[in-house]
Amino acid sequence: MDIIQISHYLDQLLDIHNIKDASRAVNGLQVERTGDIKKVGLAVDACQATIDMAIDAECDMMFVHHGLFWGGLQPVRGAHYKKLAHMMEANLGLYSAHIPLDVHPVLGNNRQLADVIGLGNLQEFAFHDGQHIGLRGTIAPKTGHELGGMLSEALSANVRVIGDGVIRSVGLVTGGAGKLLGEAIREGLDCFITGEGDAYQFHDAMENGCILMFAGHYATETGGVKAVGKHLEEQFGLETTFLDYPTGL
Amino acid sequence: MDIIQISHYLDQLLDIHNIKDASRAVNGLQVERTGDIKKVGLAVDACQATIDMAIDAECDMMFVHHGLFWGGLQPVRGAHYKKLAHMMEANLGLYSAHIPLDVHPVLGNNRQLADVIGLGNLQEFAFHDGQHIGLRGTIAPKTGHELGGMLSEALSANVRVIGDGVIRSVGLVTGGAGKLLGEAIREGLDCFITGEGDAYQFHDAMENGCILMFAGHYATETGGVKAVGKHLEEQFGLETTFLDYPTGL
Amino acid sequence: MDIIQISHYLDQLLDIHNIKDASRAVNGLQVERTGDIKKVGLAVDACQATIDMAIDAECDMMFVHHGLFWGGLQPVRGAHYKKLAHMMEANLGLYSAHIPLDVHPVLGNNRQLADVIGLGNLQEFAFHDGQHIGLRGTIAPKTGHELGGMLSEALSANVRVIGDGVIRSVGLVTGGAGKLLGEAIREGLDCFITGEGDAYQFHDAMENGCILMFAGHYATETGGVKAVGKHLEEQFGLETTFLDYPTGL
Amino acid sequence: MDIIQISHYLDQLLDIHNIKDASRAVNGLQVERTGDIKKVGLAVDACQATIDMAIDAECDMMFVHHGLFWGGLQPVRGAHYKKLAHMMEANLGLYSAHIPLDVHPVLGNNRQLADVIGLGNLQEFAFHDGQHIGLRGTIAPKTGHELGGMLSEALSANVRVIGDGVIRSVGLVTGGAGKLLGEAIREGLDCFITGEGDAYQFHDAMENGCILMFAGHYATETGGVKAVGKHLEEQFGLETTFLDYPTGL
Amino acid sequence: MDIIQISHYLDQLLDIHNIKDASRAVNGLQVERTGDIKKVGLAVDACQATIDMAIDAECDMMFVHHGLFWGGLQPVRGAHYKKLAHMMEANLGLYSAHIPLDVHPVLGNNRQLADVIGLGNLQEFAFHDGQHIGLRGTIAPKTGHELGGMLSEALSANVRVIGDGVIRSVGLVTGGAGKLLGEAIREGLDCFITGEGDAYQFHDAMENGCILMFAGHYATETGGVKAVGKHLEEQFGLETTFLDYPTGL
Amino acid sequence: MDIIQISHYLDQLLDIHNIKDASRAVNGLQVERTGDIKKVGLAVDACQATIDMAIDAECDMMFVHHGLFWGGLQPVRGAHYKKLAHMMEANLGLYSAHIPLDVHPVLGNNRQLADVIGLGNLQEFAFHDGQHIGLRGTIAPKTGHELGGMLSEALSANVRVIGDGVIRSVGLVTGGAGKLLGEAIREGLDCFITGEGDAYQFHDAMENGCILMFAGHYATETGGVKAVGKHLEEQFGLETTFLDYPTGL
Known part of the structure; x- marks a missing residue:
């Protein structure tokens, strides 16, 4: 199975x-290669560090969430060339x-995070630019402190909790979606749980009584x-390896 | 001296x-009031907490960096009404x-932060939308670890340092300017020191050898x-008081 | 019944x-207040004059067609502050x-004006930005002079009639919709009846044989x-009072 | 002297x-013709009525303020064809x-109107889209009522006066410039004198204490x-005739 | 039958x-005229040459593919006046x-060209700005050289063939649609057959193995x-004449 | 001298x-490489053919007019990957x-083409998007036929001449600039000489009496x-070789 075939499968999936x-997301096959694929490196970011880890681990291809083209149309020089x-x-x-990886109903980042906190009664959430990019649901009542601690432990990450009180309903959008706090308030x-946001959201959360959690983009x-x-x-008997390179952000 | 007169003076200053x-910055007088001004409350953010602190402290007006209108044109209801x-x-x-408060050459946030780290040979930096909104300069050589520690102590804040090495030249933009890291690299x-940024800047800093510091928007x-x-x-013999309400962001 | 409840009802209605x-229309609740609503002041415009009339009449809230935010995002100073x-x-x-008040099929400005001139066989009219904002229909034949006189008497307003001839079919859009004359011609x-328009429409009306009436925006x-x-x-046994403040325009 | 030569002269003038x-203003020569020019018809609007008057008066060309292309790119049919x-x-x-005809310092509409009311100490006024399109100056003190009456008589037109009080300084923009009232207030x-405007300007004038006059676009x-x-x-010994076709607007 | 009636029929057709x-296409009636239509001149372009040919041939109207308004809103002077x-x-x-003339399923330029090369199994092709503007289908296998020769002979035109090989499937868009080559590749x-294109398409064709033919816009x-x-x-017993004025482009 | 140094020199030049x-022009260094530069391949287009010619000729780098990124932000797959x-x-x-290569006053494409036809009294020409991108000047009188023949021979290319007559003044813009014919007419x-254009320019040239020549983009x-x-x-004693790959367009 070559990279064109796997890409075609993933495009559909x-x-x-x-x-x-x-x-700039450029979803799909980003860099072609020749020959059969036997081993796939999994990473959040396609950065120099994970590329080198993939090569050391003798991967044939990488599957990532953040690809190579966030800098836009640019010359192949410097860090991009390397x-x-x-x-x-x-x-x-x-x-x-x-x-597409955030929102997949079974495999997506949102769904995986929802499972981490035991979110039930799942519904689409956070309508943005013509589609929902988050999930909402309910949990057994917990304080903000308790839920923050649970998240922190499960993700091995610092979790910043803004505000407190009892939580029964949660909206979540993985990654850097602080700006969508307003959806949860509305x-x-x-x-509202997301990876990261701006200082501007602090007061919106406090003044509108919605507990805000920044659990890390990575x-x-x-x-x-x-x-x-x-x-x-x-599905295909491929070997995979997770290339962990946390940023702490 | 009433608020119209003070506003006129500040507009020029x-x-x-x-x-x-x-x-949405709506620079200048944001909310009028009647009568003489004797006491001014100083705050980073005009939020419910600082407003209540100002009233408790019997301030006649507030002078702030972030005003009331970041939510755009909106009805006077809910938190905004309150x-x-x-x-x-x-x-x-x-x-x-x-x-205008970030970039004032003597009183501005950038200049105040530059003084905190002893930045010399100051020059304009970070050209953005037709104007420079940051400063660059030189310091006596320090490691990233040392400079981060100095900042943390001076600002009483957590400082996230990304990358390491010896630092002789620094660019800084206060607040949420992580996206301007590219100016420092160029x-x-x-x-590059700023208040906050996105996870996307982590790899840009690491791969281009520019130490990045997030020292807190507030x-x-x-x-x-x-x-x-x-x-x-x-200038006017007014009484002032600093209304401290740190967000930790 | 407080203002949040009434607003919710009106939002649906x-x-x-x-x-x-x-x-800048900012439809819905524009300024919150506390306590029960017993008396509602009705006005075309939320201006200083009608606000003062509402206060004198001991109204708890106003219901208006033109709200407070046509000036866009602006500081709370001067006339806006007052x-x-x-x-x-x-x-x-x-x-x-x-x-939403222009186009309501029973209570709307268009429908009320249609009833004033006895317009029958009503149909939607004047498609603008994705929706119809006017009505068209038929009347018993009248000259432009006769219909203009009837309007003038019913509305107690000067009516400017451009062109003449027998009228059997009429399109109308209340307010300042002279630019939509072309819809009636097409x-x-x-x-075509509206409140006000520009001199530019005079010749379009004359040269295309469509009688144009400006009956006053107010x-x-x-x-x-x-x-x-x-x-x-x-519906709710509320007391109301009409706060009449005609502009003559 | 043919129409190309006169047009070239007017372009410079x-x-x-x-x-x-x-x-859509399409300033300059709008419709070519052949042969020498001896008589020029002068009109505010190039409409069917003034065109027919020009032909009856045996004019060779018309010089107008509002040309033929306000309808934009359109087929040569109907009223436009005729x-x-x-x-x-x-x-x-x-x-x-x-x-260009509004703002000419000697021949322009603004200057001609300024002379009608004896406006002195003339200065540029009303900066709009990169240029000033009005004039401001001072007059011997008069009430709004007096100045409105003077205008009405001089222009043989209805003048709507909104607000009252003593007037010493005046800003004016001929035509349909009600939206520029804010410049006079600032x-x-x-x-502020203009030809026509919208009902929206009524309250702005009243609440900001600036007397507003609508003296007719034509x-x-x-x-x-x-x-x-x-x-x-x-300049050229040409014969001219004014083709008067007032719209009352 | 006058030109308004014929235009109405053609608008529907x-x-x-x-x-x-x-x-700038301004589809439909572009220039009105008076009286009955008996003879129609058919031309690709409404240019001075074809207009003069139509007048010489005593046509009452012209039916063309490229009308008079490609220059946009412009004064009636020079070549346009003439x-x-x-x-x-x-x-x-x-x-x-x-x-509308390119895409008509029976009478359109695309369909007429498809018939010239015996294209079968016709399907819509080249989705552009919300609609398909080309056709695709299959032919009995031919080399690029053979198909180019067939086209050249049938159209009496130079045909530039870029690339070679056996052709079984063809996409076509008449006129100047070189930029849509990518649709055929995808x-x-x-x-891919079109009238004309840019040098930029040469390499796209060669490197992606899609034979490109420029057969002339006209x-x-x-x-x-x-x-x-x-x-x-x-349909109407009208007389018609084809006003041939090839540009060689 | 490595590619960073040469690029820096060329950026200034x-x-x-x-x-x-x-x-999408992405001027400057487009693809980095390591080591010293000794031989430079010169080509109009960076296409597969010229890249392979450069490799065969053992070039260390290419200097081209049309780079690799005209397709915009795209994955590294297919022809782009290869x-x-x-x-x-x-x-x-x-x-x-x-x-920048078109307009260089000594080395630029425009200047080189001007020298081919002996254009004198050179001036900037064709103001487009804030800068002049062509040249104009005078030649000893020649017919369109003669000048076309001279061009064809000098460039070894087919030259399409539209219109005829005696030529004393010429405007030129190399490449695909047919749309700028209007500048020459004005x-x-x-x-007007350029590389290629659209059929739309044929009639503009004919009807405005400006001889138009398409001499080939390449x-x-x-x-x-x-x-x-x-x-x-x-300047640097580098070896260079011209990689000729004419497209005929």
């Missing part, structure tokens, strides 16, 4: 042609899925790539 | 008619200055309002 | 979440409905607020 | 290549100048074409 | 109100249909006007 | 930071200059890369 995203040159020299391919949810987005990796193992 | 800003209603009942006025600076922006407060005391 | 409008300060001091709330109607828009007032009286 | 305008066909059959040319002028714009006509008579 | 086009003046003097009307077609668009002409003859 | 261009992979495997660098030039743009190559030989 993650529905990348129908889900909207920033143009990454592409290492990949091509090692014949290492790359597939990237951004929002829907009257007790708590930490909230490891679930999706791991779940897709497991799916590829089961 | 901070040059608010010539410095560009987001429309803030305005408290202010009007207490006859509390409000003046706000955003980028100018070949050893270090913590990097207390300098300007304090400096203007001191100026008002000296 | 007038379908404000589904009808498009200029952002209006808000008077309202807050008197605990006077405000609800505003612009296009549909072959004998007459005069064509008193019907809707009165009809909603009557509805509130019947 | 009115500086049409440097003054900004709406694209006007062009009449012009071509009669070999009648057309030159149009919109904002500059602290006692009175009535405020006859001065410019007459002044240019006189100039052409003196 | 070609569905001009529902098919999107550039605003064309309109000739038409009005000769009482010659004009109807123009651009994309759909895996062997060959040459690929004579089919539609001829087919409509024949339809008008059969 | 061609002033790429001050000359505006399409974002080009980059070949370059990286062969350690072949790439520098590209688009409009300036009253006898002839053929008009070989001059600049050759001139820069010669400059590099003289």
Whole structure:
């Protein structure tokens, strides 16, 4: 099975042609390579560190959440050259899925995070640019302190909890979605969980009585790539390895 | 001296008619009030907490960095109503200055932060939307670890240091300016300091060898309002008080 | 019944979440207040004069067609400060409905004006920005002079009639919709009635044989607020009063 | 002297290549014709009525303020066809100048209107889209009622006066510039005169203490074409005639 | 039958109100005229040459693919004046249909060209701005050289063939649609035929293995006007004549 | 001398930071490489064919007019992957200059073409998006036929001549600039020369009496890369070779 075939399968699995995203996400096959794929490296970010880890681990391709093109149309020089040159020299391919990986109902980052906190009665949440990019649901009542502690332990990450009180309903959007706090307020949810946000959201949370949690951009987005990796193992017998490179952000 | 007169003075001092800003900054007098001004409350944010502190402290007006209108054109209801209603009942006025307060060459947030780290040979930095909104300069050589520790102690804030090495040149933009890291890289600076940013900047810093510091949006922006407060005391004999409400972000 | 409850009822009645409008219309509750609502002041415009009339009449809230935010995002100073300060001091709330009030099929300004001239066979008219904002229909034949006189008497307003001839079909859009004359011409109607327009429409009317009537922006828009007032009286036993402040325009 | 030569002269006189305008103004020669020009018809609007008057008066060309293209790019059919066909059959040319005719310092509509009310100490006024399009100055003190009466008599037009009080300073913009009332308020002028506006300006004038006068779009714009006509008579010995077709708006 | 009646018929036949086009296409009746229509001149372009040919041939109106308004909103002077003046003097009307004539399933330029090369299994092709503007289908296998020769002979035009190989599937868009080559590549077609394009498409064709043919903008668009002409003859007994003025482009 | 140093020199020589261009031009170093540069391949287009020619000729880098990124932000797959992979495997660098190479006063494509036809009294021409991108001047009188023949022979290319007559003044813009014909007409030039254009320009040229020549996009743009190559030989003793791959367009 070569990278064109796997990419075609993943395109369908993650529905990348129908889900909207920033143009710089460039969902799908990002860097071609030749020959059969036997081992896939799973990473949140396609950065120099994870590329080198993939090469050391003798991966044939990487499957990532954040690809190589966030800098937009740019010359192949400096850090961008170095990454592409290492990949091509090692014949290492790359597939990237951004929002399609966040929102997949079973394998997605949102769903994986929902499972971590035992979120039930799941519904679509956070309508943004024509589609929902989050989930909402209910949990057995917990204080903000308790839920923050549970998250912190499960994700091995610092979790910043803003506000306190009893939580029964939660909206969540993995990654950097602090700006969507307003959606949770509008829907009257007790708590909004995301990876990171801006100082501007602090007062909105406090003054509107919605507990806000920043659980880390990286930490909230490891679930999706791991779940897709497991799916590829089961479906095609591919070997996978998780290339962990936490940023603490 | 009433609030119209003070506002007129501050408009000139901070040059608010010539410095560009987001429309939601609404620089200048934000909420009128009647009668003489004797006491001014200084705050980073005009939020319910600082408004209540100002009323308790019997302030006649507040001078802030972040005003009341970041939510855009909106009805006077909920949290927005409560803030305005408290202010009007207490006859509390409000003046706000955003980028004009960041960039004032003597009183500005950037300059106050530059003084904290002993930055010399100051030059304009970070050209953004037609104007420079930061400063660059040189320091006596220090490691990233050392400079981060110095900042943390001076600002009483957590400082996240990304990357390490010896620092001789620094670019800084107070507040939430992580996206301007690229300016520091382009100018070949050893270090970029700002208040907060996104996870996306982590790898840019690491792969381009520019040490990145997130020192807190709030913590990097207390300098300007304090400096203007001191100026008002000296110039007009007004009483001022700093209304400290750190967000930890 | 407090202002949040009445606002919720009116939001549904007038379908404000589904009808498009200029952002500055800010349809819905515009200024909150505390306590029970017993008396509602009805006005075309929320201006200083009608606000003072409402306070004198001991109204608890106003229901208006043109609200407080047509000036866009602006500081609370000068005339804007004075209006808000008077309202807050008197605990006077405000609800505003612009296009949703024009187009309501029973209570709307268009329908009220249609009834004034006995317009039958009503159909939607004047498709603008994704929705119809006017009505068209037929009347028993009259000359332009006769219909203009009838309008003038019924509305107690000067009516400017441009062109003449026998009228059997009429399109109407209340308020300042002269620019929509072209819709009436395209549909072959004998007459187009609106509140006000520009000199540019004079020749379009004359050269295309469509009689144009400017019956006053204010005069064509008193019907809707009165009809909603009557509805509130019947539905909830609220007291209402019409705050008449004609501009002659 | 043919129409190309006269057009070239007028282009320079009115500086049409440097003054900004709406694209639909199409300043300059609008409809070519053949042969020598001996008689020029002067009109505010190029409409069917004035075209027919020009043909009856045996004019070779028209000089107007409002040309033929306000409808934008459109087929040559209906009323537009009829006007062009009449012009071509009669070999009648057309030159149009919109904002360039408003702002000419000697011949312009603004200057002609300023002279009507004896405005002195003239200065540029009303900065709009990169240029000033009005004039401001001072008059011997008069009430709003007195100045309105003077205007009405001089222009033979109805003048609507909104507000009252003593007037010493006046800003004016001929035509349909009600939206620029805010400029007069910002500059602290006692009175703003224009041709026509919207009901929305009524309250702005009343609440900000700036007397507003609507003196008629047509009535405020006859001065410019007459002044240019006189100039052409003196400069080139051309015969001219004013084609008066008032709209009452 | 006058030109308003014929235009109304053609508007329906070609569905001009529902098919999107550039605003400068101004589909439909472009220049009115008076009296009965007996003879129609058919041309690709409404240029001075074809207008003069139509007048010489005593046509009452022209039916063209490219009308008079590609220059946008412009004064009636120079070449534009000359064309309109000739038409009005000769009482010659004009109807123009651009994309609606390309895409008509029976009479359209695309369909006429498809018939020339015996294209079967026709399907919509080249989705652009909300609609398909081309056709795709299959042919009996031919080399690029053979198909190019067939086209050249049938259209009496130079055909530039880029690339070579056996062709079984073809996508085509008449006129100047080189930029749509990518659609053919994406759909895996062997060959893309259009009228003209840019040098930029040369390498895209060569490197992606899709044979590209530029058969002439004019040459690929004579089919539609001829087919409509024949339809008008059969439907209404009108006389028609093809006004051939090839540009070689 | 490595590719960073040569790129820095070329950036200054061609002033790429001050000359505006399409974002997809990506002027400057496009693909980095390691080690010293000894031999430079010169080409109009960076396509698979010229890349392979450069590798065969053992070039260390290419200098081209049209770079690799005209397709915009896109994945590294298919033809794009193949080009980059070949370059990286062969350690072949790439520098590209688009409009900066057209307009350089000595080495530029425009100037080289001007010299071919002996154009004198050179002036800037064709103001487009804030800068002039062509040249105009005078020649000893020639017919269109003669000048076309001279061009054809000098460039070894087919030259399409539209219109005829005596030529004394010429405007030229190399490449695909047919749309700028209007500039030549407005300036009253006898002839406009460019590489390629659209059929739409045919009638504009004919009806406005300006002879139009399409001399080939490729053929008009070989001059600049050759001139820069010669400059590099003289300045740095580098070896260069011209990689000729004409498209005939």
